[in-house]
Amino acid sequence: MWLTSAGLAIGLAMIVCILSVIFTxxxxxxxxxxxxVFELEGESSDGFSGRAAGVIAKKQFKMxxxxxxxxxxxxxIFLGNREVYGTSYKFFERSSIKDIRYPRDILRLERREYGDALVFPxxxxxxxxxxxxxxxxxxEETFRRLVQETNERWKEVHRIEKREIGLINHKIEKLRLREKSLRRRGLFxxxxxxxxxxxxxxxxxDYQVLADKARYLRGAQDNVCLSYRLPTGQEMELSIGKIVDFYFxxxxxxxxxxxxxxxxxxxFLTEEPREANTEGGVFPAIFGTFVMTVLMSLAVTPFGVLAAIYLREYAREGFLVRTVRVAVNNLAGVPSIVFGVFGVGFFVYFVGGTIDHLFFKDALPTPTFGTGGIMWASLTLALLTIPVVIVAAEEAIASVPRGMREGSFACGASKWQTIQRIVLPAAAPGILTGVILAMARGASEVAPLMIVGVVKLAPNLPIDGIFPFIHLERKFMHLGFHIYDLGFQSPDSDAAKPMVFATALLLITLVVVMNLGAILIREHLRKKYATGAF
Structure with missing residues (x-):
């Protein structure tokens, strides 16, 4: 008894510790x-000339x-000014620091390139x-007004280039495909x-008019510049258009x-990423993760429930049914990357390639569905999580009291009517438990997504204002892959580390929120059908 209690306590302590590290x-x-501002001993050989300014990131001892x-x-110490110093972080021996001051006039600039800068205006x-x-x-009021004006111009440039010019490019592409179709049929x-x-x-x-307007707005971004002095003494200038925000x-x-x-x-929650994903926000990754998880849930739930109904209600117990159950249980233990390989071979190349040859022939050799996309990623993860749903749904169906079935049959209901109106409503809380577990696993998977549609930076969202509005063939961003990319592919690992923890915290929060929604639905159904065991 005490051993199991100790095991539970250790497990809970480990979970709390991990979550605490990620949260803090x-x-x-x-x-x-x-x-x-740090006054350093003597002259420095690496460009700091006896002085440096920054934020203390970590303290440690070395032998x-x-x-x-x-x-x-x-x-x-986080130094900023990466284009000047060649790095954003640097270690200083504590004994080399003579004095530490916190001047009120030091300015921190959030820039569109090269990360933050720490300067004296x-x-x-x-x-x-x-x-x-x-x-x-x-x-300060003038500076803030100018930064706000340049940010508004960047938003207008983004709107013109991503929406209006993007829509024109979409129409031009449709015309090109139409011309290709007419030529193929000899009607052009x-x-x-x-x-x-x-x-x-x-x-x-129309394209040229919009391109000229965007070019003019970009040129207006350089009309005003900030002159500043680095902590090491050099004086430099920076265009206001390259500044996102500032504060003292x-x-x-x-x-x-x-x-x-x-x-x-x-x-962070609403902007797009910048600087190799180490700056800016993660909205495209949030959106991609949410849409993919919803599509995966919509795909896995009906197939998992139908398979469970057949195995529990219709199939006769025998060698074949036992083999299927063993196969389903073993499928849950297959490494996720294997599902990714199957997804790229079957869904992308076979199914997607067939769709392209049947319905998008004029677009070839450029693939439409015959390449990675959010639909194939969702179906691959649905295949990955379907054993969880099948097992949970089958157990939930088996828990419905036999008397409820017999009462339904006594009232003249058919077997399907009994399943539809008695068994499934009573088993719904247990089925949703399986869906919740599937959502939690699917939303956090990364390995299969790397080969079936996820990308470092997606130019367009899977859902937008261009007909047909939902573009299942598009590639997408994912919070899990975003964490992998920041942690292992970033050119500046120290600068990316805070974003790794922030994105991990956001992924955990997103999974918890989606699961809480499913749990609330489950609890509502549990109260409504109180006779069910789940």
Whole structure:
């Protein structure tokens, strides 16, 4: 008794420990830390000239194997300004730091390239030679207004290029396929040819107008620049259009820090990633994970329930049924990458290739469904999780009291009517338990997705405003793969580490939220059909 209790306590402690590590490290990315200026001993040989500024990321000890075998304390400091220093993080020995100050006028810039910068602002300069010095009245308000204006222009550029120009490109592609179809059938001549050429010319004119507008907006982003001084003394300039946001970290009070926390959390959830996924948000990955999990659940639930109904209600016990049950149980132990290989071979190449040859012949040799996409990823994960649903549904159906079935038969109901109106409603809570487990496993799988449709950065979402609105053939982003990409494929592992924990925390939260929704439905059904065992 005590041994099982100890095992349970150890397991719970491990879960709490893992979740605590993920939570504390994941939430830290949204909190604004203070920025210090470090006065260093002597002259530095790596460009810091006796001074550095940054955020203390980690403190640790290292052994120096000399005659004394000394233990030296060193600090890892986030320096920013990656394009200047060549790295975002650097270790300094604690003994080399003479003094630490927290100046109120140090500025942290969130940039579109090269990560954050830690600088001392000097002035704002425009192309017409106007200049606003730091410390002058209205500097910060003017700076914030200019950053907001450039961000609005970037949103307009994004809207033009992704939506309007994207829609025109979609129409041009449809015209190209239509022309190819008419040529193949020998009908591309006369009226048809003139109509297509006129439509193509109109679309190209619209495209050029929008492209010129986007080019003008991009050019306007460089009208004003920020002049600043690095902690090491160099003076540099940066276009305002390359700045996403800014703040003075050492001026923020508790209210300001909480405001910044929620602001950055909101942007993390709603923006697209930047800088090899190490900056920006993860909205495409959230959306892709959610849509894929929903599609997987819609695919696995009916097949799993129908298989369970047949095995429990219709199939006669014998060698064949026992073999099927053993096969289903063994299928749950097959490595997930094997399902990925099957998915790319059967769903992508065979089924998708057949669909392309039957319905998208004019688009070939460019595949439409004959390449990885969110539909094939969902079906592959449905195949991966179907044993869980079958076993749970079969046990739930078996738990329905025999008296309920006999009462239904006594009232003149057929076997299918009994299953449909008596057995399935009573077994629904248990079936949903299997679906919940399938959702939890499917949403967190990565290995099979890597070869059936997931990508590092998806240019378009699977659902958008272009007809037919739901594009099941498109590739997608996934939170699990996003974590893998940040942790193992990022060019700057130290800079990517906070995003790894934040994305992991978000994935756990998303799975919990989806499962809670299913649990609420299950509890409602359990109260409604209280005679069921589940």
């Amino acid at each position: 490290n994941g939430i830290r990315i949204f909190w604004p830390p203070a920025v210090a 120096v194997h000399d005659s004394e075998n000394r233990k030296i304390e060193e600090w890892q 000097v002035s704002l300069k425009s192309t017409n030679k106007e200049r606003v010095l730091f410390g002058a009245s209205g500097f 001549a006369g009226e048809q040819e003139r109509a297509l050429e006129e439509e193509l010319g109109r679309l190209q004119n 970290p050492n001026r923020l009070g508790m209210a300001g820090k909480w405001q910044f926390f929620f602001k950055r959390l909101g942007r």
